[in-house]
Amino acid sequence: MTAAMEIKNLSKNFGGIVAVEDLTFDIKKGEIMGIIGPNGAGKTTVFNLITGVYKPTAGTVIFEGKDITGQAPDAIVRKGIARTFQNIRLFKHLSALDNVITALDLNYPMYNLAEAIALNLPFIPGKVKRGEKSLQEKAMFFLEMVGIGDKANIRADALPYGLQRKLEIARALALEPTLLLLDEPAAGMNPEESMDLARLIKQIQIKLNLTVFLIEHHMDLVMELCDHLFVVNFGRELAEGSPAEIQANPAVLKAYLGEGYKHAQS
C-alpha cells in the first residue's frame, strides 16, 4: 500500500511552548488511521498543521507525493483534504442544505460573477437558477448519505448536537476529498450512538473510497474502526501500530489507556 500522506519531523511551537515535536508517520491509502492521546497531547494541532490552519515550525507534510507544508487552507482543501472540527463549526445561519452547497461550490462552480449579478432576472429561468437547482440535488445526496436528508431546510444551529456533527461530515464529504480528517466525531455521544457512527464512517469510507484519519477518545470506537493507530503524549510520539499492538503496549497503557480502557471494555 502506498502512503496517502507522509508526515516528516513535524514540530510546532507557540511562543515558547512546544505543542508538537518531531512527529513522523505515514497514513496509508485507503486505511482508517487513528491518532489518540490524552487531552492536550497535540492531536488537534496535528490536524491544524496538516490543513494549513497553523504553519509548522519545522517538518514537512507530503500529500499524494506533493509537499503541501505551509500552504493556505483553501489550497490544501483543493488538493483533496477535508476535515471536521472538535468544537462544531457550521455556518449557523445557513440551512443544512446550504452548508453542504457551500462546500460543493469548490468542485462545481455553476456560474460566474457576471452571470450571477446581471443575468439572474426575477421569474425567468436561467443558468443561475438551473445551477442552484442541480447543486441542491447534489447536496441532498450527501445529506442522505449521513442520514439527515429530512433535515435539509433546517437552520444548522437549530439541529440537535449529534446531527450537527453529521452535518459537518456531510459538508466535508461534499468537498469530494480523498483524505478525510475527523476531529472527535463521536464527542458527546453515548456508546450506542458512537458505535452507530463507527458503522456510518466505515460505510462511507468504503463507498467513497476514502482514506480516513481521525482523533477520538471513545476507545471502543477507535478499536473497532481503525486499521492503524498513532499515539501521542506531550506532543511527542509514544507508540504506533495496530489496535491490538497498541492495546498491548505497556507505555501506552501506562500513559493513557490504563484503567480507562479496561473500564470501557467491561
Add this chain to the structure above:
Amino acid sequence: MSYYVQGVLIMAMINAISVVGLSVFTGFTGLMSLGHAAFIAIGAYTAAILTKLYGFPFVPSVVLAGIMAGMVSLVIGIPTLRAKLRSDYFTIATLGFGEAMRVLLENLPITQGARGLPGLTPYSTLPVVFIFFVLVTFVAKNFVFSRYGRMAIAVREDFVAAEMAGINLFNVRLRSLFFSAVCAGIGGAFQAHYITYIQPNMFTNVQSTLLTASVVAGGMGSLTGPIIAALVFAAIPEVLRVANMWRLVAYGGILVAIMVFRPQGIFGYKELTFKGIYRGYKHLAAKVTGQGGAK
C-alpha cells in the same frame, strides 16, 4: 409631489445606495469599516471634478466615480485583507485610511482644500437617482443570493470553517469591499450633485459610522432591513425638522441601544418579502378577529 418631499426622497435613496453596498460588506462578510466615508468622498470629488472642471456628462461621471472608489478600495483592501488582520485591527486600519484620505483632500490642489468645490450643477434628479438605486439593489440582491453571497456568509459565520470548505477568504472579502466601495462612490457622486457643493469635512468617520449604523439597525445579513433603515434615518429628522446635532445624538443612542437590546437589528438575517408581509398581515388579521370574537 412637492419639491420638499422630492428632496427628502432623493437624499434617502442616495443614502440607501451607499448603505446597500456597505450591508453587502459588513452584513454579509462580517468586517466593519470606519472608512467608507472616504469612498463616498472619492466618488463625490471624482464626479464633481469631471462635471465641473472637464464638462463631462453626468451619468458617465457617476459610473466613473463608482469605478474610481472601487479602485481605491483595492489599494487599501489588497494589503490589509491579504495580511488577514484580526477583524478589530482591520477596523482601525480603515479608520486610519478614512482620516488620511480626508486630510489629503484638504491639502490637494485639485480638490481646493478645505474650501471644497462649490457651485456644482444639481443633476441628481429623482428619476436618475431612482434608476441607480434600483440597479444597485438589483445587483446587490443577485450577489447576495448567489454562490458569491453564500461564500460571504460562510466567511462571516466562521472564517476558519469557510477556509476549510475551500473558500478563499481574501477573494471573498475583497469582492465585497470592492462592491461596497463602488456603491459608496456612486452615492457620493449623487450627493455632490444634489447638495451642489462638497467639502472634506462632510466625509468624517462620523459619516462612516452612520452608514454602519443603518446596516446594524436594519439588521446584519439582510438587504431590505438596511435599506429601510437608511430611508427612515434620512426621512425622519426631515419630517420632525430637528437640528442635525440632535439627530446625531439620537443616532448615537440608537446604536448603543441596538447593540444592547437587539444586536441582530430590526431585520437580522431576514428579508422583508411580499410573501412575508402577506403572512404577517394574515397573522395580524387572525389576531384581531380572534380578539373581536372573544368580546
Add this chain to the structure above:
Amino acid sequence: MQMLMQTIVTGLAVGGIYALMAVGYSLIFSILNFSNFAYGGIIMLGSYMGFYALTLLHVPFAAALALSMLGAAALSFLNERIAYSSLRKRHAPSLYFMISAMGTSIFLENMVYATLGSSYNAYPEIFGQSSISLFGSTIGKLDLFAIIFSLIAIYIMNYFIQHTRTGIAIRAASYDSEVSQINGVNLSAVIGLVFILAGLLAGVSGVFLGMKYMAYPTMGWITNKAYISAVIGGLGSLPGAVVGGLILGVLESLVSVYVSSLLRDVFSFTFLIVLLLVMPSGLFGKYLEEKV
C-alpha cells in the same frame, strides 16, 4: 542640530499626552480586547469639566484637575455599564463592542455640541506663556509640567497594576477572563475598575489637552493618535503605549518641521496602516490571532 533638538523636545511634549491617552485606551483594550472609540468622548468631557471647574467654580488648578479626573472616571465607568456590560455577558463579537463604542462617541460629542455649543473654550492661563530652557532647547512650562505629570501618572498606574492584589487580578483577567473568573476574580468589578482607572487618565489628558489646544466638542478626535500610539507600542501593552506615544509625538514633530506640517496627519494614519500590516504586534505587544 539646535533645530533638531528643539523639534524632538516639542515632539516629546505632545507625545507625553499621546502616551497618557494611549495608556488608558490600551488598558481597556488589554482587558476587553476591543477598540474603545468612546474614549475620546470621555477625554473631551473631562476637558470640559476642568474648564468649568476653573472658570465657573474658580477652584484652584489641582482641585480642577481632581474634579475632572473623578468626573471622567465616573463617566468611563457608566460607559462600560451601559454600553458594554450586557454585550460582555453575551460574549458578543468585538464588532458589536466597537459599534456600541462608536455610538457612545457620537452621542457624547453631539450632546455637548447641542447643549454647550460648538465654541472653543480657552482655559485660563495657569502657567503663563513662560518657558524654560533645557539642553539648549526651550520648552513651555505647561508642556514640561504635562509631560512630567503624565509620566508620574503612568508610573503610579503601572505600579498599581504590577504590585497590588487588585492589579494582579486585572492582569489575570486580561490574560484570560474566563479562567480568572474560575479562580475567584470578580470580573465585573475588575472591568469596572479598569474603566475607572482609564477614566482617571482621561481626565488628566482632557485637562492638558484643553490647556494646550482649548476645549471643544470634537477634540476627542485627537484620541485617534492614542490608537496609533498604542499600535506602535503593541495594542494592550502599557509600557508599549508610553513608548508608542512618545515615538509618535516625536515623529509627527519631525514630519511637521522637515517635510510638511500639512501632511503630518496623513503621515500618522499611513504609518498606522503600514504598521498594522508589517508589525501587528507593535514593539511590545502580543498579537493574538483570533481564536481557532
